[in-house]
Amino acid sequence: ETGVTQTPRHLVMGMTNKKSLKCEQHLGHNAMYWYKQSAKKPLELMFVYNFKEQTENNSVPSRFSPECPNSSHLFLHLHTLQPEDSALYLCASSTRTGAFGGYTFGSGTRLTVV
Amino acid sequence: QKEVEQDPGPLSVPEGAIVSLNCTYSNSAFQYFMWYRQYSRKGPELLMYTYSSGNKEDGRFTAQVDKSSKYISLFIRDSQPSDSATYLCATLDSNYQLIWGAGTKLIIKP
Numbered sequence: 206e207t208g209v210t211q212t213p214r215h216l217v218m219g220m221t222n223k224k225s226l227k228c229e230q231h232l233g234h235n236a237m238y239w240y241k242q243s244a245k246k247p248l249e250l251m252f253v254y255n256f257k258e259q260t261e262n263n264s265v266p267s268r269f270s271p272e273c274p275n276s277s278h279l280f281l282h283l284h285t286l287q288p289e290d291s292a293l294y295l296c297a298s299s300t301r302t303g304a305f306g307g308y309t310f311g312s313g314t315r316l317t318v319v
Numbered sequence: 320q321k322e323v324e325q326d327p328g329p330l331s332v333p334e335g336a337i338v339s340l341n342c343t344y345s346n347s348a349f350q351y352f353m354w355y356r357q358y359s360r361k362g363p364e365l366l367m368y369t370y371s372s373g374n375k376e377d378g379r380f381t382a383q384v385d386k387s388s389k390y391i392s393l394f395i396r397d398s399q400p401s402d403s404a405t406y407l408c409a410t411l412d413s414n415y416q417l418i419w420g421a422g423t424k425l426i427i428k429p
Contacts, residue, residue, distance in 0.1 A: 247418075248407070253416075295362050310364065
């Protein structure tokens, strides 16, 4: 295990459902990130948290709602998603934002919206 | 124009071959360059990083940066089937956020 744990590994949800993705890190890192990974496209940064405070929201639709209750846990709440939101959602952590080379990723949640 | 361009492949080579993976970038101010490896059903993991121009070697892997042509490369010598993965290049922007290439899927055939 990489030190960053994501659950669930797979999720299938209807467009009217509400679900949450969970990320937990045991590395003592202070920054956490949500990324979206689609086939043959670069990783898309969605949200950044530094010391539990959201420092970046890359114009993500409001149907994605992040929550960071402490430096070890990060959630992504999902509601009324669209089929184009189907992708691999990756959580990452680092000692601090801007810590180049020091990102540790989880294995991701494979999301399918039907 | 994308800030980092990378051919998604797949690139298929026989075991033992030398592999060359490449990216181009648009902003000459970029200084830090990274290569991540992503196995199937796993998240990316940092493989190597370099600063500015030049080469960096780690075992069978060599990372190379040519700032004059804005070209970064990863070479794998004596490639093994276990090297089969997607390789992502990345660089840091002025806000120290990672800018990613699309990743190249590499297949090493036994």
